[in-house]
Amino acid sequence: MRILELFASGGGLLFLVLSMLEVAPxxxxxxxxIARALGSVINRDVIARLDDISRVQRDxxxxxxxxxxxxxxxxxxxxxxxxxxFNNELLREIQHTREDFIEILAVIDDYEGYCRSHKEYKNNRxxxxxxxxxxxxxxxxxxxxxx
Numbered sequence: 001m002r003i004l005e006l007f008a009s010g011g012g013l014l015f016l017v018l019s020m021l022e023v024a025p026x027x028x029x030x031x032x033x034i035a036r037a038l039g040s041v042i043n044r045d046v047i048a049r050l051d052d053i054s055r056v057q058r059d060x061x062x063x064x065x066x067x068x069x070x071x072x073x074x075x076x077x078x079x080x081x082x083x084x085x086f087n088n089e090l091l092r093e094i095q096h097t098r099e100d101f102i103e104i105l106a107v108i109d110d111y112e113g114y115c116r117s118h119k120e121y122k123n124n125r126x127x128x129x130x131x132x133x134x135x136x137x138x139x140x141x142x143x144x145x146x147x
Contacts, residue, residue, distance in 0.1 A: 072114065073121065079111035080126045087129035090136050095147040101137045108133065 040047070086104045089096070108130050115123045140146050 072118070076111060076114045076118075076121060079107050079114070080123075082107050083111060083126050083133065084129050087132050090132065098140075098146040101133075101140070101146070104133060105137065 083104065086096075086100075111126065112130070115121055
């Protein structure tokens with residue numbers, strides 16, 4: 001009898017109107033809006049916790065990106081140090097094997113690849129050393145006078 005009383009007192013009419021609006025081609029969805037509002041109230045704590053987790057995740061991602069950037073720069077600095085040291089040995093006329101040159105040319109390739117992909121990285125300290133290493137390698141290759 002309570003359902004009949006509900007319909008008789010106007011609740012049924014409201015239910016019928018809301019249901020028709022939900023089905024009608026008009027983009028008014030009262031049941032969806034009510035469900036969304038109830039969901040927001042019920043899940044408020046979960047939503048707040050997810051927001052906190054998202055914030056922490058963004059912070060962790062930023063820190064990881066910074067760490068990767070610093071690590072990559074450190075590797076590039078190490079490559080540059082090896083290049084400058086090898087060039088210094090050439091200038092002091094220390095002899096090297098062909099394998100030594102092949103190894104340093106691989107380091108040069110890695111270094112130049114990093115410099116190409118990271119335009120903000122300062123490279124002006126190794127350009128002349130790289131040119132000299134390549135020049136000496138070509139001379140030794142032509143003369144066949146590696147150590």
